[in-house]
Amino acid sequence: MKQQLSLIFLAFTLGIFVISCGGGKLQQDSLARISASEKVVFSLNWQGLMSKLDEDFLMKAGKGKSKTEEFIKTLRTKPERIGFAKGQPAYGYISLPEGLQLWTLIIPLAKVEKLKAYIEDSDRFSLKKKEGYHLLESSEPLNYAVGFDEDHLVLSWGALSKLNAHLKQFFEQKPANSMADNESLKKLFSKGDDVKLWLSSKGVYESWEDSPSMQDDLMILGLLGVTSEEFADNSLGISLNFDQGQLAAQLGGDYSEKLEQLFGPVFNEGIGEGFRKFIPAKDYAGGIALSTDSEQLSKYLAARDLRPLIDEFLAGTSISGANLLEAMTGNVAWLSYEIEEAFVDKLPSSLLIIEFKDKAHLDKLVDQLATNNFLVERDQHFIKAQYSWFLDVMLIQHDNYLIITNYFFLGTAINEGLSNSELLPKKQYKKLTQGALALDIVNVKPYLDIFKANNSSAVSKAIERISFSAQGRQMELLLLAKDKKTNALEQLMNQVN
Known part of the structure; x- marks a missing residue:
């Protein structure tokens, strides 16, 4: 978990994230690039999050480098100057190829030429032309991969050996069936929250079946009468909101009649x-x-x-x-x-x-x-x-x-x-x-x-x-921090870094 949060923070502070001011506005083009078979999909309202975080805290990522600090300030105030689409959400998903964890973040672009110009002016980064997209290259080793076409910048991290191949597949093969047609996901993503997470219950269960460490847990679920069949046609939605001194989470979902009939009368x-x-x-x-x-x-x-x-x-x-x-x-x-x-x-x-x-x-x-x-x-x-x-x-x-x-x-x-x-x-x-x-x-x-x-x-x-x-179907979690003045996301990042 610490590594995952650190990677998110790295990407965030490098400025490779969109700023979304609409919060609840759906971006159909981005959803159309996510396969309907994905098990975990998320949405990020970065304008809201960046406005909640202290500027001095964000500047720590610059490590005293004036150009990096200037870039972070631009992202915070006018992201369109470097090509990002202001007012549109960023979407992502987490894949588990061969038991590995692979994160993908999709960021809508407004003017790709501005992004190209910014990268070409960089001392560290350069661009390599590929079939239908550009690949970001660096003079220093990277633990993530970045590519973009006319419409989207895509950041991928996690399974290092698969990153470039994953980007190639993303840009060259548009999925036949996508999340743009998933009604439960779109219902969740249309709400104005800082972070939204959608999970396919059956998909998650099937990934557990492939995990040796989850076999004892699956045996217990089996004793309780819960199999992949009960998880079919279910989804779980999680919304997170970070404020001064607190984190609020709401959990809910669309459940099948089988799961409702199994547990509903008991509670x-x-x-x-x-x-x-x-x-x-x-x-x-x-x-x-x-x-x-x-x-x-x-x-x-x-x-x-x-x-x-x-x-x-x-x-x-x-x-x-x-x-x-x-x-x-x-x-x-x-x-x-x-x-x-x-x-x-x-x-x-x-x-x-x-x-x-x-x-x-x-x-x-x-x-x-x-x-x-x-x-x-x-x-x-x-x-x-x-x-x-x-x-x-x-x-x-x-x-x-x-x-x-x-x-x-x-x-x-x-x-x-x-x-x-x-x-x-x-x-x-x-x-x-x-x-x-x-x-x-x-x-x-x-x-x-x-x-x-x-x-x-x-x-x-x-x-x-x-x-x-x-x-019933709704669950709520509230974490209150002892520090009431600092945003909960900032406190969380300080704990894991």
Whole structure:
């Protein structure tokens, strides 16, 4: 990822990008040059992005060279002076030939003669005439390739051994079927966003099939009943907007009826308000909430013979997966706390809250624990269920809610009851109720540590908050940086360079 972003930044700061002031204006000629078989296609609004970035930051790419700095300034203000078409978007796509990654960016030109004149005046670059296009050559080694004809400049990078051949094919062979006829892509690209990314679900799935590293993941998808057939006729659209101190992403797409029928009934709209009375505000680091229809989930698992996995997890408790799913509503929340001395196996101090259909269902499950070598004791809401599986955790029952925690003082506070002033504020809690899957993280580092993320310390210093929600086909992700004055794209580039 670091290499990819660095390459994008290199191309950006060299000035080989278009400035698009229209944002949502479609460029049919560019789309007509992209084969309909491509799996990943993107669109870039460079005028918007360049205007958001600090000029001093852009000038760093010039490395003190006056001619390069002058070129960047021209791109920022009057790109038409060097031949680029102002007001038109730049499109690109990512190919995976023989497992290699090949990036292509297509930039509309307004006056190719101005571009030629600029290159011919360069000390470093020269032009080589090819059949129907010009190829950029350099006195220094390049890790990218550039060619252009009367209408488009094309930048390609990634698989070095294939770059020149790729440009030759691009300019000499126009695709018979192109993305200019793809309605879902055009619908996405007509919106005014900084960056838009379109993915063919089936195409991505097929590329996974060719990747040895993805075989375990495909096996899990297969167990869940997901094959390439379910991904047919689907697309995923991602829109990114970079602003001062934040990155906002929207995810959606056009899904086939098969995928809708497979997963749609399983998910609900949100966990509701009942969970809040068990969530302390002090030391809160973040939470994840999942809202499902337990009956539909049970049917889904049974149809795929996955219930035994739940039974195996519950082994020794005398509770079956079927009984558990029958008793639950399907709403669950996991909350974590920044209490370092209480970490167990490097997991943050946590609360797991499970909502049951009613108190009778939960009482029945707790009674079942006592029938199978558990020592179950009740003290008001507190349940002591001593068994190796429950070692180092505390169970609390409040009406139809079961709370499990690995930190005694959290459990004690909940057992005794929390005052309204001690609860997570309503505005903050609301983020956990929005959608079938909701995530709100206000302390990033513990979560990054769990997943052993690279550069977790640097990322946690930069990111203040992560929020995510999934509602039906639409998903939204928001990253808030601690630095509120600097554009999020600039901060991201500083992290990877």
